[in-house]
Amino acid sequence: MYLENMESLSDPENPDLLRNYLKVLQTQLASDSAVFSGLVDQLAMAITLSVRIDSEKLAKLDLSQQPLWSDVKPFVGVHANARETITQLMNHSEDDLKTAILLIHLYNTYDSTPLPEEVEADESDINDTYETYGYDE
Numbered sequence: 001m002y003l004e005n006m007e008s009l010s011d012p013e014n015p016d017l018l019r020n021y022l023k024v025l026q027t028q029l030a031s032d033s034a035v036f037s038g039l040v041d042q043l044a045m046a047i048t049l050s051v052r053i054d055s056e057k058l059a060k061l062d063l064s065q066q067p068l069w070s071d072v073k074p075f076v077g078v079h080a081n082a083r084e085t086i087t088q089l090m091n092h093s094e095d096d097l098k099t100a101i102l103l104i105h106l107y108n109t110y111d112s113t114p115l116p117e118e119v120e121a122d123e124s125d126i127n128d129t130y131e132t133y134g135y136d137e
Contacts, residue, residue, distance in 0.1 A: 002041040002103045003110065022049050026082075033088035037096065043089075044100035044107075050082030053105050069098040076101055 009018040025046035028035050036043040058075040061067055069090070078086045089097040 002044050003107055005041065005045060006107060019049075022046070026050060030082070030085050033085050034092060037093055040096050040099045040103065043093075043096055044103040047082070047086070047089075047097075047100060048104055050079045050086065051101065051104065052077040052079075053101060053108065055105050055109050058105050059109060063102075067098070067102075069094045072098050072101055 006018070009021055011017045022045055025036075025042065026049055029043070029046040036046060054075040054077075058072065061071060061075075086097070
């Protein structure tokens with residue numbers, strides 16, 4: 001949902017739409033750090049302008065198992081104006097914060113280049129494959 005929201009609000013005709021929406025979310029979060037509890041995609045949007053993620057180093061983190069916040073935290077820089085809010089999130093919503101950071105990281109490193117189409121093998125190719133391996137028909 002984060003990806004969809006970020007893309008839908010990125011409007012070339014209204015370039016300030018996304019930034020203004022993110023600032024509204026950021027303001028809501030600053031006034032109540034628990035406002036997005038359980039809404040990780042909205043939390044990610046609310047902190048997007050407040051954090052800087054070293055995606056190059058974070059990409060080296062093994063994500064085959066869910067990392068701990070202590071594994072992710074070294075790769076996150078926090079804007080001075082948001083330190084109090086992020087600290088509050090670490091105190092009561094550490095798992096949501098970690099997941100939001102990972103969402104932002106994945107969005108920042110997302111490659112939208114379409115994969116090349118696979119060429120489907122026709123039946124003559126399949127028969128040739130059997131013949132090359134010595135199968136009798």
